[in-house]
Amino acid sequence: MDRYERVPIREESREDRLERFALIDHPYLLEEAVLEGQRCLECAMPYCVQGCPITQDCRGYNVLIGQRDFDGAARLTLRDNPLANVLCKTCYHFCEDDCIMAGRGIPIAIRHLKQAALQYGKSDLQYVPAKRKEERIAIVGGGPTGLMAAWDLAVRGHPVTLFEQEGFVGGQINTIPRYHLDEESLKIDLARWRNLDITWVTGRRAGVDFTPKGLLAEGYEAVLVSIGASKPRELNIPGEELPGVYHALPFLLAMNAQPGGLFGRTGRRVVVIGAGDVALDAARSARRLTKGGEVLLVYRRGPEDMKATPEERSGGEIEGVRYIFYRAPKAILGEDHVEGLVVERTAHGPPDAKGRRTLVTVPHSEETIECDMIVVAVGEVADVSGFDPDYDFKFSSMGWPEGKRPDWMTDVEGVFATGGRSVVHAMGAGERAAAAIDAYLAKKHGRAPEPRPDPFGGADPPPPTPPGYGGATWTP
Ligand SMILES: Cc1cc2nc3c(=O)[nH]c(=O)nc-3n(C[C@H](O)[C@H](O)[C@H](O)COP(=O)(O)OP(=O)(O)OC[C@H]3O[C@@H](n4cnc5c(N)ncnc54)[C@H](O)[C@@H]3O)c2cc1C
Incomplete structure (x- = not known):
């Protein structure tokens, strides 16, 4: 196998994605994981580890998986990372961005290898506390x-x-x-x-x-x-209180609790306002609600300004979310339920004092987008x-x-x-x-601060707390 090519990751087809509210990515089979682990170059300077906010020793588990030591890989993963099952599915894998193979081909599928470590290795390990201290x-x-x-x-x-x-x-x-x-x-x-x-x-x-x-x-x-x-940031426009208008976090929480069921009549035409990852999550979830319907993502700026990750954006495209750019929400229409969103066209104005592009609304450019559900995803405070x-x-x-x-x-x-x-x-x-x-x-209390102990009670402590993520030096 060519070392510069990643062992392919299988995904649900578009049809299956919209039919079922289930995981899109399929895990590696054991032999696939071994092959992918063997692609790791074991860099002397592991940029992948340094790029991880918890300095997860991902180089270490890649190599162990390449050697078929799944138990060792699971232990190493869990030593640094008690939320490993969550992260192996949701992490934005900053390690992969920094993987040296990214410059030569496709980075090692580090997140999927974490999943393989937990799936094929002994992962029901329990943490043990060090000697009890008194300070609560x-x-x-x-x-x-x-x-x-x-x-x-x-x-x-x-x-x-x-x-x-x-x-x-x-x-x-x-x-x-x-x-x-x-x-x-x-x-x-x-x-x-x-x-x-x-x-x-x-x-x-x-x-x-x-x-x-x-x-x-x-x-x-x-x-x-x-x-x-x-706490959801609000649009502060007329009609925001109408039934059928949801804010993204309660909407997504309710979808997870009971996909679709809580919303009574499923939206035939859903508008999502926003352009970050949360907006894309809301739009892609809404696509699963609106069989045969439509989901429109409305954003006041252009595609180049969208904050959502490329993965979320392409996921939205594959699943049929329609993007409408350069429209700013002005009012929500409806009597006893939302019936439409009034938007104004926007355009770039002159740069501000700091040279940033400003946005202006175009006079007399109002239009109404008919819809029967709106999800507001413009951030949280x-x-x-x-x-x-x-x-x-x-x-x-x-x-x-x-x-x-x-x-x-x-x-x-x-x-x-x-x-x-x-x-x-x-x-x-x-x-x-x-x-x-x-x-x-x-x-x-006049004692020395303690390094992190081995959470399994052995003699294999996790790396020290990572440098560079301290308040004053770290801009999240
Ligand atoms: C829809 C969505 C999708 C996301 N997807 C991803 C993803 O795929 N990958 C990823 O890495 N990140 C993702 N994120 C981001 C990630 O979830 C957050 O960055 C992370 O959860 C922030 O952690 P936190 O502990 O600082 O805050 P939170 O997760 O917000 O936790 C704060 C906790 O404090 C509680 N709380 C708040 N106020 C009080 C109070 N006054 N008293 C007591 N308790 C209080 C809250 O109930 C909450 O449980 C997503 C976020 C959202 C909203």
Whole structure:
């Protein structure tokens, strides 16, 4: 086999994709995985590992799979990565972008090899905590940032309490459509937290039921705020409150809970407003709702400005999403249900003071796009209502609150805050925050900060917390 050619990955056909709300990518067969693993060049300088926000040793598991050691590959994967089942299906694989083979052919299918490691290797491994420490730590928010921080602190021996406003943890992972992530994967991963000293408190909302400062007063010695950005940004146009208008996150969450069923009459013509990954997820999910119908994605700028990944965009094209560019929403029409979206044409205006292209609306260019469902996917912001101003959060460009200091501590001593733009970035942020909290507590109690121990209780520790993902130096 030519080393520069990837072992092909099979996908569902267009027809099957629209018929079933199921995974698109098929896993490698065992022999295919071995062949793909053998393509790895075992680079002395593993850019793939360095490009990963959690420095997952992907070079290591590629090589082990090439040697048919699937148990070793699974152990190595899980050593660094307790959300491996989720990531082997959803990660945007920054490792593959940095793979040296990308310059010579097609990068190693590192994400699919992770899946093979877990599928063909012994992967029901349990983590064990190090010797118990006394300092209690609270984590607010159970998305991947909070989960990873809880894991990293608990394997260091800290007792952790994780507070989550919903009745379930996982955060936005729960909104990822079933054609990218099946329901089982998150469940399998979460079971790995079982042996650790973590108290899970669900259905409690910071800012309403308790505050981070209140947790310090109760005796927690450090608090991590990892609440993400899950409040939908609104369009603020007339008609947004009409039945039939959904915001993307509740829409996707409901689709995952009960595909199609919650929406009564399925949309015959659905308009999705936005052009990022979440908008594409909403549009592609809507395609699965509208058999024989139509899904239109409306964006106020052109194709070159779309933020969605190439994979999401081509997925949308294959599945028949129609793109309408240079239209800005102006109003939503309808009496007791949405009937149409009024849009105005847009065009590029003169550059602004910073030289960026501005957008202007074209006078007298209104038109109405008839539809019976609209999904608004124009971003999210953090909801910090009920948090007092003392924390003085800064907000990332994607909305989540962060502490202003390099280690993400806020203006309230002992309270840290962070988040991430993808699952693996969020995990990297959680890992950094855990290291910062451990260092803060070590200093306070006059002991040395602890490196991360081998989470399986052996003598094979994971790599140190990755450099370059610290607050001050990292622009997510
Ligand atoms: C539709 C969709 C698809 C995505 N697809 C992918 C993908 O394929 N691959 C990928 O890598 N990334 C994907 N992402 C991005 C990824 O899910 C996020 O970057 C990641 O979940 C952020 O993690 P987080 O822990 O910082 O925040 P979140 O995941 O938002 O978690 C925050 C948690 O805090 C809780 N919370 C909020 N406020 C409070 C409060 N006041 N009190 C208590 N708890 C609170 C929330 O309920 C939530 O559980 C997707 C996101 C969306 C929305």
